[in-house]
Amino acid sequence: MDRLSILLTAMTGSVLVGGLVIAVLSLGYYAWQPIAGVIALGLVLTWPAAYVISRWIKLEDPGWQLRSGAPSDKGQRQSDFPET
Numbered sequence: 001m002d003r004l005s006i007l008l009t010a011m012t013g014s015v016l017v018g019g020l021v022i023a024v025l026s027l028g029y030y031a032w033q034p035i036a037g038v039i040a041l042g043l044v045l046t047w048p049a050a051y052v053i054s055r056w057i058k059l060e061d062p063g064w065q066l067r068s069g070a071p072s073d074k075g076q077r078q079s080d081f082p083e084t
Helices: 003-026 032-060
Strands: none
Touching: 003 032
16 A cells, blocks of 8 residues: 555545545435445445556656656556555
8 A cells, every 4th residue: 555545545536535425325325234235335335446646646747757767658558555
């Protein structure tokens, strides 16, 4: 896990869980079970979403360089993202 994804986890989690709760409430489900379900779903999806956003930011950043010596061609997906 890289440091950027750790910082993005709190922001991504609040946006994801909040959006899902608003969606469930707008559909008319006011019981605690649907709300608890989407909260659990949002918490499970929080870290993967933050990690994907972190990788996307690093791919688009022209100043970020891989330390492993992997090719840095923008058209190619890099396979490793170091812990920095």
